[in-house]
């Protein structure tokens with residue numbers, strides 16, 4: 497199957513409120529799909545069900561051909577950025593990412609440093625990240641998603657808090673990874689310039705209903 501993601505009839509109801517309404521979505525490998533929609537429309541809930549942070553009320557999710565939710569497992573080769581990550585405030589950027597890298601143990605310290613450099617931070621910066629600005633933490637969050645060289649990147653508002661240069665840098669980085677590594681991307685953004693620059697296909701989330709907007713030029 498040449499699909500990085502397949503969602504079939506996904507529903508999520510919380511306290512009798514339907515948050516996600518019969519979502520169907522396929523993301524082909526090597527493509528980049530954007531999801532736009534108003535605050536509270538269900539984008540982050542959808543992403544959380546894709547990465548097994550919430551359990552759907554019904555429906556199925558397959559990531560890289562693995563059923564999500566089965567035995568609480570989550571496929572490798574997927575990089576995820578969703579809302580504020582659980583970084584440890586008293587550790588440096590390197591120590592934070594190195595700690596996370598030790599969970600899967602598939603990359604070396606040098607790869608961690610490379611990922612930190614790629615997002616424009618200094619891997620030798622020994623300051624605890626509680627001294628980082630919001631944009632610097634967001635860059636670190638992107639480095640965390642990228643460091644294990646995933647095939648599939650899932651990014652919920654990756655440009656949040658980034659300055660103009662930061663947005664430019666991350667655009668270039670994602671474009672380069674898409675060209676060189678045939679990376680698959682699923683992302684949300686409230687800025688049309690991100691979606692226009694980075695996505696082949698756009699879907700709109702409206703009050704829990706996902707519909708296709710069509711191809712971007």
Ligand SMILES: Nc1ncnc2c1ncn2[C@@H]1O[C@H](COP(=O)(O)OP(=O)(O)OP(=O)(O)O)[C@@H](O)[C@H]1O
Nearest residue numbers: 510515533534535536537538539540541542686701
């Ligand atoms: N933990 C929760 N318990 C109950 N309802 C929740 C919870 N988290 C979110 N919701 C509700 O789910 C709906 C969808 O929220 P979600 O965070 O997915 O929106 P969103 O599209 O990501 O919005 P934004 O653009 O602001 O990030 C909202 O109505 C929200 O109130």
Ligand SMILES: [Mg+2]
Nearest residue numbers: 539540541652
């Ligand atoms: Mg959200």
